[in-house]
Amino acid sequence: MHSMATIISEELEKHIRKLHERVGNAVTEGRFIVFGAGSTQLLNVAVHALSNSSSPAGVVATIPFYPVPYRSQTNFFRSMDYKFVGDTSMWKNTSDVNMNMIEFVTSPNNPDGQLKKAVLRGSSVKTIHDYAYYWPHFTAIPAPADEDLMLFTLSKLTGHAGSRFGWALIKDEEVYERMLKYTDQISFGVSHDTQLIALQQLKAIFQGNNGSDIFEFGFTTMRKRWEILSKALSESNRFSIQKIEPQFCTFYQQLRGPSPAYAWLKCERDEEEDCYEVLRENGIISRRGSVYGAERRYIRLCNLCLLHHQAVHAWLQHWRHDGKNNATRVARVNGKDVLKRHRQRPSQYNTLMELTAPSDQK
Amino acid sequence: MHSMATIISEELEKHIRKLHERVGNAVTEGRFIVFGAGSTQLLNVAVHALSNSSSPAGVVATIPFYPVPYRSQTNFFRSMDYKFVGDTSMWKNTSDVNMNMIEFVTSPNNPDGQLKKAVLRGSSVKTIHDYAYYWPHFTAIPAPADEDLMLFTLSKLTGHAGSRFGWALIKDEEVYERMLKYTDQISFGVSHDTQLIALQQLKAIFQGNNGSDIFEFGFTTMRKRWEILSKALSESNRFSIQKIEPQFCTFYQQLRGPSPAYAWLKCERDEEEDCYEVLRENGIISRRGSVYGAERRYIRLCNLCLLHHQAVHAWLQHWRHDGKNNATRVARVNGKDVLKRHRQRPSQYNTLMELTAPSDQK
Numbered sequence: 001m002h003s004m005a006t007i008i009s010e011e012l013e014k015h016i017r018k019l020h021e022r023v024g025n026a027v028t029e030g031r032f033i034v035f036g037a038g039s040t041q042l043l044n045v046a047v048h049a050l051s052n053s054s055s056p057a058g059v060v061a062t063i064p065f066y067p068v069p070y071r072s073q074t075n076f077f078r079s080m081d082y083k084f085v086g087d088t089s090m091w092k093n094t095s096d097v098n099m100n101m102i103e104f105v106t107s108p109n110n111p112d113g114q115l116k117k118a119v120l121r122g123s124s125v126k127t128i129h130d131y132a133y134y135w136p137h138f139t140a141i142p143a144p145a146d147e148d149l150m151l152f153t154l155s156k157l158t159g160h161a162g163s164r165f166g167w168a169l170i171k172d173e174e175v176y177e178r179m180l181k182y183t184d185q186i187s188f189g190v191s192h193d194t195q196l197i198a199l200q201q202l203k204a205i206f207q208g209n210n211g212s213d214i215f216e217f218g219f220t221t222m223r224k225r226w227e228i229l230s231k232a233l234s235e236s237n238r239f240s241i242q243k244i245e246p247q248f249c250t251f252y253q254q255l256r257g258p259s260p261a262y263a264w265l266k267c268e269r270d271e272e273e274d275c276y277e278v279l280r281e282n283g284i285i286s287r288r289g290s291v292y293g294a295e296r297r298y299i300r301l302c303n304l305c306l307l308h309h310q311a312v313h314a315w316l317q318h319w320r321h322d323g324k325n326n327a328t329r330v331a332r333v334n335g336k337d338v339l340k341r342h343r344q345r346p347s348q349y350n351t352l353m354e355l356t357a358p359s360d361q362k
Numbered sequence: 363m364h365s366m367a368t369i370i371s372e373e374l375e376k377h378i379r380k381l382h383e384r385v386g387n388a389v390t391e392g393r394f395i396v397f398g399a400g401s402t403q404l405l406n407v408a409v410h411a412l413s414n415s416s417s418p419a420g421v422v423a424t425i426p427f428y429p430v431p432y433r434s435q436t437n438f439f440r441s442m443d444y445k446f447v448g449d450t451s452m453w454k455n456t457s458d459v460n461m462n463m464i465e466f467v468t469s470p471n472n473p474d475g476q477l478k479k480a481v482l483r484g485s486s487v488k489t490i491h492d493y494a495y496y497w498p499h500f501t502a503i504p505a506p507a508d509e510d511l512m513l514f515t516l517s518k519l520t521g522h523a524g525s526r527f528g529w530a531l532i533k534d535e536e537v538y539e540r541m542l543k544y545t546d547q548i549s550f551g552v553s554h555d556t557q558l559i560a561l562q563q564l565k566a567i568f569q570g571n572n573g574s575d576i577f578e579f580g581f582t583t584m585r586k587r588w589e590i591l592s593k594a595l596s597e598s599n600r601f602s603i604q605k606i607e608p609q610f611c612t613f614y615q616q617l618r619g620p621s622p623a624y625a626w627l628k629c630e631r632d633e634e635e636d637c638y639e640v641l642r643e644n645g646i647i648s649r650r651g652s653v654y655g656a657e658r659r660y661i662r663l664c665n666l667c668l669l670h671h672q673a674v675h676a677w678l679q680h681w682r683h684d685g686k687n688n689a690t691r692v693a694r695v696n697g698k699d700v701l702k703r704h705r706q707r708p709s710q711y712n713t714l715m716e717l718t719a720p721s722d723q724k
Contacts (some may be wrong), residue, residue, distance in 0.1 A: 005524050036398060037549035044548060053440060068547075078415065078442045162367050162554035185430075186406060187399035191556040192524035265455045304687045 005192045009035070012195050015202040016152075016167055020144070022211045024250050025134050027146045031169040032176035035190040036183060039132055039153035039166030043069045043104070045166065046076070046149055049178035050102050050126040051082040057126075058085035062119055063106040064111055064264070072102050087293060088119040097310035099124070105147075106130040108139045111292050111300040112242045113260025115139065131157045135216030138261045140249035148172065156261070158201050158214070165190065165198045215251065222259035225303045229263055232316040240266045263301040275299045282315055367554045371397075372562060374557050377564040378514075378529055380591040382506070384573045384613050387496050389508045393531040394538035397552040401494055401515035401528030405431045405466070406439070408511055408530065411540035412464050412488040419488075420447035423466040424481055426473055426626070426654035430467050449655060450481040461486070467509075468492040474604045475502065475622025494518045494641050494680070500579030500623045502611035511535065518623070520563050527552065527560045529615045537702040577613065584621035586666045591625055594607040602628045625663040637661045644677055 012146055013033050020026040036042035061070045074084040085091065088103060105127055118127045129147040132157055133139065150169045155161035170176040183189050205211050233239050244258035265286070267275035274296050276288045285308075289298025302308040304308040337339040375395050382388040398404035413419040413693035421444055423432045436446040447453065450465060467489055469478040480489045491509040495501065495518055512531045532538040534662075545551050567573050595601050606620035627648070629637035634656050638650045651660025664670040 021512040037553065041549040048439075073547045076440045076544070077410075080442055082442045162552070164549050164553040182438070185435045187526050188523075189398065189526070191553050192525040193559045194553040194555050197555045279486075 005195075008192065008196050008199060012199045012202070013167070015199060015206075017075065019202055019205065019211065020169075022206075023136065023141065023215070024144050025136075025141045026150055026152070026169055027144045030170055032173065034168045034170065034176060034348075035195065036168065036181060037187070037194075038155060038161070039130065039151040039168075039189060039280040040069050040073070040149050041183075042074050042166050042168050042179075043130070045179045045182045046128045046151065047074055047082050047102055048079070048182050049081075049175045050128070050149070051100065055100055057079060057082040057100040057102050058091065059083065059102045059104070060085055060088045060091055060120070061106070062088040062109075062116070063110070064289065064294040064298070065106060066110045067293070069293060078087065082241065091120060101125045103127045104130060105133070106261060107145075108133045111262045111287070112264040113138065113143070113244055113258065113262060114242070114252060115247075128167065133261050136251045137222055138259060139245035140256050141251045142247055143250060149175065154198055154201060158205070160197075160201060163197055164192055165194050165200075172262070189286045208239045219252075219256075219259055222261070222303060223257060225309050226257075226259050226263075228313055229301075229303065232313075233296040236268075238267070238269055238272070243264055261302070261304045263303055265298050265299050265301055267299075273297060284312055284315055290324055367557075368553065369611060370558050372678055374561045381567065381573065381625060382531075384505050384568075385498065385503065385577070387498075387503045388493065388512055388514070389506045390530055390531055393533060394535065396538060397557065398528045398530065398534065399549070399552060399556075400517060400523070400526040401492065401513040402431050402435070402612060403526075403545075404513050404528050404530050404541075405490065405492070406435050407541045407544045408513065409436055409444050409464055410441070410544050410638060412490070412511070413441075413462065417462055419444040419462040419464050420451045421445065421451065421464045421466070422447055422453055423468070424450040424471075424478070424483070426651065426660070427466065427468060427619075428472045428651060428686040429655070446546050454474045455484060458460070461552075463487045465489045466492060468494070470495045470622060473624045473649070474626040475500065475606055475620065475624060476604070477504070478607075483552045490588055491637045495623050497580070498577040498611065498613045499584055502609035502618050503608055503613045505612060511537065516560055516563060516654060518568065519662070522559075522563060523533055525556055525559055525563075529537050530569075581614075581618075581621055584623070584665060585619060588619075588621050588625075590675055591663075591665065591678070594675075598630075600629070600631055600634070602630055608721075622667045625665055627661050627663055627719050629661075635659060639643045648679055 012035075016033060017028040018159070020028045034045070035044070036045055047057075047059055059074045071084045074082065082102065091101060101120055101122075101124060103118055103120045105116050105118050107129065108114060109116050110133065113133075113267060116131075118125075120127075127147060127149065128255070129145065129150045131145055132153050133152050134141070134145060134152075135157055138156070148171045151166060152169070153161075153166035154163055155166070168179060170179065192346065205214050208214055209216075233241055242260075242264045244260060246255050248259045249256045265275065267273070267278055272278045276286055276296070276299050279286050279299060284301075286299035286301055289295055289300070292298070292300065301312055374397075378395060378454065379390040382390045396404070396407070398407055405549065409421055420599075421432070421436045431444045436444065444464065450553075453463060463484075463486060465480050465487060467478050467480050467484045469491065470476060471478050472495065475495075480487075480491075482489075489509060489511065491512045493507055493512050494515050496503070496507060497519055500518070513528060514531070515523075515528035516525055517528070526588045530541060532541065551657055567576050570576055595603055604622075604626045606622060608617050610616070610617045611618045628635065629635070629640055634640045638648055638658070638661050640649050641661060646663075648661035648663055651657055651662070654660070654662065663674055
């Protein structure tokens with residue numbers, strides 16, 4: 001006899017497998033699944049499971065990377081078994097070091113939206129693939145991901161970041177057991193209310209034209225925003241953004257252009273070294289490149305965030321037309337909204353949900 | 363402008379304060395509140411917040427104690443900042459040791475239902491009070507708890523253990539900030555779906571006769587079960603259970619008898635050293651005393667768990683009447699149910715909910 005809670009967990013697992021099969025973004029056959037309080041929790045769960053007490057592991061990621069979960073969280077527990085040791089490039093010759101390595105691979109990458117592969121090689125290297133953005137909203141899907149330990153989250157799929165629900169696909173049974181033990185020890189697993197709501201969300205995805213609607217909406221919206229930004233900056237010598245090549249997408253069965261979650265913008269003028277300040281003076285609040293381990297010439301813009309996108313758009317429109325700062329007033333109004341938003345944690349959630357805001361539907 | 367998520371969190375906090383005021387089981391004035399994925403998560407969050415990197419802390423609890431969260435979880439992270447170091451009694455003279463101490467105090471205690479106070483004293487000692495069972499269901503409320511760091515959980519209040527929702531009341535702002543940072547680092551806080559459901563549950567408590575109904579039901583049900591067990595064992599020389607003295611309860615404004623969540627049973631016969639086996643042979647699956655750091659003569663019975671209570675009751679009825687084992691068949695049927703239940707994590711949740719099962723309503 002199974003309890004209702006068990007039945008819901010099993011249904012949820014089935015729907016996760018079904019969704020990956022529909023999208024073709026991950027191999028689930030023969031993989032174990034562990035639920036987490038967002039993929040954020042699962043990052044540490046995975047680091048724990050891949051490290052062992054006999055020989056501490058060095059944890060790395062490749063610059064530019066999002067530091068909050070990778071560096072801060074890994075070092076937060078001050079575990080004897082693992083430690084964040086910096087940029088992958090510093091550890092390329094792992095044969096030199098007497099240390100187990102765990103490499104975070106984020107693909108598409110935050111902040112620059114590039115599809116990534118693991119950098120380190122060798123028997124002492126284990127990888128954690130963070131596929132939060134590996135959905136047709138944000139990238140072409142060249143092939144199903146087929147890595148040892150892959151993380152996904154509802155947050156960037158449906159926008160329900162506030163639900164705090166993520167999952168791991170795991171090849172190795174022992175690693176699976178260790179991850180399960182972690183979530184059991186810390187909280188006896190994931191809230192069953194949250195699991196029920198996650199299941200409802202996955203069911204809703206399939207109700208929308210067997211899953212086509214959400215990706216069509218996500219892709220066209222993100223693509224449109226990227227085109228606006230690209231066009232505005234195409235003739236600029238002052239700012240540049242990352243190049244992402246068109247790729248064949250197995251989900252759409254055609255070549256498709258980029259639609260990344262974030263723009264990784266560079267200030268090109270010699271005198272504009274501090275790109276964050278340049279934008280801030282124009283009422284645009286961005287994230288500093290230094291946060292991601294990069295030069296101050298870089299900042300991250302959020303295409304995913306409606307208010308932020310609108311503020312950037314308004315500013316660029318005016319800036320292009322007369323080359324002056326007379327867009328500042330307009331943009332600053334929006335800029336303030338963005339600033340406000342960044343101060344309120346709960347409203348940082350549900351960013352993709354904002355895509356559906358009426359003002360973006362014209 | 364506050365987001366809906368923020369408004370829900372604030373409402374939830376208000377209702378938590380209102381409930382403690384109604385019950386009179388904890389001082390909330392001037393206390394900070396942190397939410398967690400059950401109080402289980404908050405145990406580690408609290409240990410982290412009370413320890414520091416300059417001098418590692420020794421974490422202790424008093425035998426008999428429930429080991430899963432206290433010992434296993436504390437050592438699980440292999441942190442450089444804290445370590446579980448055993449029974450409180452071994453550390454009574456903390457002036458002898460050059461170590462910060464963190465003492466878990468569970469009141470009423472699991473397994474024996476006794477109200478407890480901290481054992482260790484001194485400036486290097488910090489305490490975490492686990493008040494999961496400090497509700498009128500399970501104990502008289504002699505006075506509002508007024509400790510530095512107090513943990514509560516929905517699990518033992520309404521029975522919604524599957525929701526994984528707990529909260530901490532914290533006196534010190536710095537400790538509060540450290541706890542908040544932990545839940546932020548590991549999962550950006552607690553699922554907002556879960557918070558919404560927790561809020562609905564607290565509202566429902568007040569809808570039941572301004573909070574009287576749930577405690578009346580919980581207390582009378584638990585009290586009845588305890589009386590059945592006490593009466594059955596009152597003339598026994600073979601088994602004894604813990605004595606809990608009647609106490610004045612400020613919630614009921616009268617003296618009231620015990621109604622603990624668990625019975626802490628001792629096998630008294632010389633030849634019955636392994637109490638777990640004695641009960642198992644009679645179809646009753648209990649928890650071994652050794653799990654709680656006690657002798658094998660002790661086992662824990664779950665009064666809170668309906669099926670377990672019924673199995674024990676059936677067995678005791680028959681055992682009392684003819685002194686033989688002819689209740690084994692009946693009890694074993696129930697015993698098997700209990701065994702099954704113990705193997706299925708999700709059905710271990712919602713134990714108090716089982717109180718409402720129709721078979722207990724006659």
